[in-house]
Amino acid sequence: MTEALRIGVFICHCGTNIGGVVDVPAVAEYASTLKNVVHAECNLYTCSSDGLESIKSAILEYELNRVVVASCTPRTHEPLFRATCEEAGLNSYLFEFVNIRDQCSWVHMHEPELATEKAKDLVRMGVAKAALLEPLEELSSEVIPSAVVIGAGISGMTAALSIAKNGFYVHVIEKEREMGGLLRRLYKLYPTEELADLFLEQRIKAVAGHERVELHLAASIKAITGYVGQFKVVLDENGAEKSIDCGVIIVATGAKELDPEGLYEYDGERVITQLQLEEKLRRDDLNLDGLENVVMIQCAGARGEVVGYCSKICCMNAVKNAKLIKDANPDINVFIAHNELQAYGEEYELYYRAAKKAGVRFLRFPLETRPKVRKRDGKQVVDVFHDRMQMNIPLDADLVVLSVPLVQNPDAERLSKLLKVPLGQDRFFFEAHVKLRPVDFATDGIFLCGTAQGPKDIEESISQGYAAASRATIPLAKGYVLSAAITSWVDEAKCVGCGICESVCPYGAIEVVDTEEGRRARVTGVKCKGCGTCGSSCIKKAVTMHHFTDEQLIAQERAAFATEEVVS
Amino acid sequence: MEEVNVIGFLCNWCSYAGADLAGVSRFQYPPNVRIIRVMCSGRVDPELILDTFLHGADGVFIGGCHFGDCHYLEGNYYAEKKIEMAKRLLKVAGVEPERLRLEWVSASEGGRFAAVMKEFTEEIKVLGPIKFDIERLEAVHIAAADYKLRILATKERELLEGGNKYGEVFTQHEMDRLLDDMVQEVYESKRILLKLKKPKSVKEIALDLNLKPNEVFRHILDLRRHELIEIHEIRDNRPVYIANTREDVE
Numbered sequence: 080m081t082e083a084l085r086i087g088v089f090i091c092h093c094g095t096n097i098g099g100v101v102d103v104p105a106v107a108e109y110a111s112t113l114k115n116v117v118h119a120e121c122n123l124y125t126c127s128s129d130g131l132e133s134i135k136s137a138i139l140e141y142e143l144n145r146v147v148v149a150s151c152t153p154r155t156h157e158p159l160f161r162a163t164c165e166e167a168g169l170n171s172y173l174f175e176f177v178n179i180r181d182q183c184s185w186v187h188m189h190e191p192e193l194a195t196e197k198a199k200d201l202v203r204m205g206v207a208k209a210a211l212l213e214p215l216e217e218l219s220s221e222v223i224p225s226a227v228v229i230g231a232g233i234s235g236m237t238a239a240l241s242i243a244k245n246g247f248y249v250h251v252i253e254k255e256r257e258m259g260g261l262l263r264r265l266y267k268l269y270p271t272e273e274l275a276d277l278f279l280e281q282r283i284k285a286v287a288g289h290e291r292v293e294l295h296l297a298a299s300i301k302a303i304t305g306y307v308g309q310f311k312v313v314l315d316e317n318g319a320e321k322s323i324d325c326g327v328i329i330v331a332t333g334a335k336e337l338d339p340e341g342l343y344e345y346d347g348e349r350v351i352t353q354l355q356l357e358e359k360l361r362r363d364d365l366n367l368d369g370l371e372n373v374v375m376i377q378c379a380g381a382r383g384e385v386v387g388y389c390s391k392i393c394c395m396n397a398v399k400n401a402k403l404i405k406d407a408n409p410d411i412n413v414f415i416a417h418n419e420l421q422a423y424g425e426e427y428e429l430y431y432r433a434a435k436k437a438g439v440r441f442l443r444f445p446l447e448t449r450p451k452v453r454k455r456d457g458k459q460v461v462d463v464f465h466d467r468m469q470m471n472i473p474l475d476a477d478l479v480v481l482s483v484p485l486v487q488n489p490d491a492e493r494l495s496k497l498l499k500v501p502l503g504q505d506r507f508f509f510e511a512h513v514k515l516r517p518v519d520f521a522t523d524g525i526f527l528c529g530t531a532q533g534p535k536d537i538e539e540s541i542s543q544g545y546a547a548a549s550r551a552t553i554p555l556a557k558g559y560v561l562s563a564a565i566t567s568w569v570d571e572a573k574c575v576g577c578g579i580c581e582s583v584c585p586y587g588a589i590e591v592v593d594t595e596e597g598r599r600a601r602v603t604g605v606k607c608k609g610c611g612t613c614g615s616s617c618i619k620k621a622v623t624m625h626h627f628t629d630e631q632l633i634a635q636e637r638a639a640f641a642t643e644e645v646v647s
Numbered sequence: 648m649e650e651v652n653v654i655g656f657l658c659n660w661c662s663y664a665g666a667d668l669a670g671v672s673r674f675q676y677p678p679n680v681r682i683i684r685v686m687c688s689g690r691v692d693p694e695l696i697l698d699t700f701l702h703g704a705d706g707v708f709i710g711g712c713h714f715g716d717c718h719y720l721e722g723n724y725y726a727e728k729k730i731e732m733a734k735r736l737l738k739v740a741g742v743e744p745e746r747l748r749l750e751w752v753s754a755s756e757g758g759r760f761a762a763v764m765k766e767f768t769e770e771i772k773v774l775g776p777i778k779f780d781i782e783r784l785e786a787v788h789i790a791a792a793d794y795k796l797r798i799l800a801t802k803e804r805e806l807l808e809g810g811n812k813y814g815e816v817f818t819q820h821e822m823d824r825l826l827d828d829m830v831q832e833v834y835e836s837k838r839i840l841l842k843l844k845k846p847k848s849v850k851e852i853a854l855d856l857n858l859k860p861n862e863v864f865r866h867i868l869d870l871r872r873h874e875l876i877e878i879h880e881i882r883d884n885r886p887v888y889i890a891n892t893r894e895d896v897e
Binding site: 152153154178180181182183185186187188189190193194196197200201204501504521565577579582583585608609610611612614615616617618619620624627629632633635636637639640641 | 652664685689695699715720802
């Protein structure tokens with residue numbers, strides 16, 4: 080390093096939060112004796128405007144080229160102190176945070192002397208790391224102002240239309256010849272009982288007719304490469320190959336009904352699924368006059384039978400179909416055998432009550448004793464073990480309707496590999512964070528909505544479609560993305576191109592490529608998230624994980640217990 | 648009981664946040680631990696862990712996210728295998744593997760973080776300050792940087808779950824045997840390499856390390872093939888070797 084190190088250390092009292100336990104002036108006094116430290120001071124609150132001002136003036140006055148703040152946690156305050164360094168003309172990555180509050184004064188409140196010693200050690204470790212910090216840059220890269228939405232169900236259509244209305248070009252990719260997804264098979268929608276066809280027709284018209292929407296029907300995805308802002312999606316559209324460049328991708332591939340084969344004497348005629356029932360209802364080929372008894376079985380194949388989860392929509396769907404049958408012909412007996420009926424929210428609760436009032440009968444069975452379908456002499460009987468009465472109730476059933484769960488499409492596995500985004504335990508697409516980032520994938524620039532992420536009703540699918548569109552529009556509107564500076568870097572002179580780094584990277588950010596010197600690993604900075612697993616795996620130690628380099632971590636760890644070497 | 652030094656490497660997203668929550672909740676734990684933040688537990692290299700033991704730590708703690716919760720999807724799965732490798736190396740060097748501990752602590756488990764810190768510090772106090780033979784610990788330290796062990800530590804998961812190139816899946820038992828053999832092999836080789844800072848014959852090394860001369864000779868051939876050692880002189884018709892000090896080799 081050509082420039083002499085000039086480190087400034089700022090120790091925060093945090094009122095009495097730190098100062099009440101740790102002897103802050105003593106820590107500052109000690110810090111000033113450390114190697115390369117040219118300035119050390121205490122602040123009542125380093126994060127206050129006075130505190131920040133004193134960092135800035137010290138950077139100028141003492142020509143500091145590294146700043147260490149010992150206070151709370153980088154998880155909340157690092158951005159603030161980094162910005163302060165930047166304002167004083169110092170690269171923000173020349174800043175190091177030392178946590179002496181959350182991980183010292185607050186957890187050793189009754190041992191002030193030991194806490195003070197620990198604070199000194201932590202400051203010494205921070206200074207040792209700071210001495211090895213390097214300036215880093217966040218690189219800006221361009222975003223192609225268009226989106227790809229995979230799947231033209233209700234959620235995908237909602238997202239596509241929303242992005243198009245925001246002024247960006249959208250490619251909608253659908254594997255079927257028509258848009259609409261699962262909705263195309265539905266009859267009426269709960270709780271409004273409007274016709275699915277009418278509802279869908281308006282949506283399809285709006286999407287197909289929009290000037291900024293381009294449809295790719297009967298299309299399958301062959302390859303996806305690139306990263307946020309610069310994706311390339313290769314399609315097979317009616318046998319012709321087509322390539323689309325886009326900035327963001329939304330996954331809205333939907334779900335399908337579980338195949339009921341082998342469950343509850345399913346035969347597709349007198350034991351059918353709810354979707355098959357809806358198709359019969361909308362085609363009007365259910366013989367409503369000839370029917371006497373209909374029994375619906377909830378959680379068929381769900382909650383531990385075939386899949387582990389609750390499919391969430393089947394309760395209301397069964398309530399709706401039962402009510403529709405009852406409305407059409409009140410003489411038909413309609414039973415819903417369920418374990419726990421979910422009719423959450425006011426309007427669903429009211430709808431459930433309306434179904435009850437219309438004469439739909441509800442029977443609760445324990446999950447360990449599920450109903451059984453018996454066929455005898457052309458008759459069907461469903462044995463339902465009644466939970467309250469603790470006895471078996473045989474119900475005659477001309478028609479048995481199975482409420483089977485929604486499950487992931489079989490081709491999702493392939494798409495998840497193409498996109499390098501994960502599927503969860505239940506094989507549905509897995510979001511970055513259930514609460515904080517519910518429609519993002521951990522990979523930047525890829526979003527999800529609808530039943531591809533798990534069973535959802537139409538209202539939720541639409542809300543999520545809007546949410547995904549809103550998230551996806553952010554990089555499109557900005558026109559650029561900043562790549563994180565904390566990324567890995569490969570020393571090509573050391574690399575032997577073995578590819579072990581490529582095999583551990585969850586983002587495809589490090590890849591072995593052909594160079595003039597042979598096969599070498601190379602990092603795409605925009606894709607890298609900075610975990611550093613490539614670095615700890617590299618067999619030649621050719622990977623440097625910026626800001627958490629081997630040298631920095633070793634210096635920090637060695638400084639913990641080696642008191643003499645680092646004192647000037 | 649004597650005071651002990653503990654280093655904790657915590658991942659930014661779960662365990663470091665859990666440690667912060669312990670603070671916010673004022674859960675008290677012994678002040679022995681010094682925490683170092685890393686972005687992911689998968690970043691923690693066995694070599695770094697062993698370096699930490701060489702430089703004054705009596706115990707090393709690694710904290711990561713629970714399986715399925717890793718911010719980087721699978722970093723913690725790799726971490727688990729790397730820490731296991733570091734434990735195998737500690738064992739070969741005669742240091743109690745219990746001095747190294749890996750735990751999954753989520754951002755919401757502040758109480759658990761404090762409890763784990765308390766428990767671990769007490770366990771290390773029972774073990775007492777670390778005692779080691781510097782040559783043996785140094786040998787495993789450089790063994791951790793050896794490409795064979797780095798490949799195995801990283802690929803173990805794949806071999807156990809997905810199988811090798813030919814689809815042969817390893818059982819944990821087979822894997823343990825393979826890893827133990829390989830760790831022993833690399834350890835012996837590194838011990839020989841360290842002995843050869845001064846010129847020595849095969850016979851002298853064999854006596855020093857209590858190994859059979861033919862085993863030492865096998866390692867010597869391998870070390871020569873990798874240009875890590877060279878013949879220093881011929882003494883009494885026998886070659887005497889010395890470690891290569893050229894900087895462009897490993």
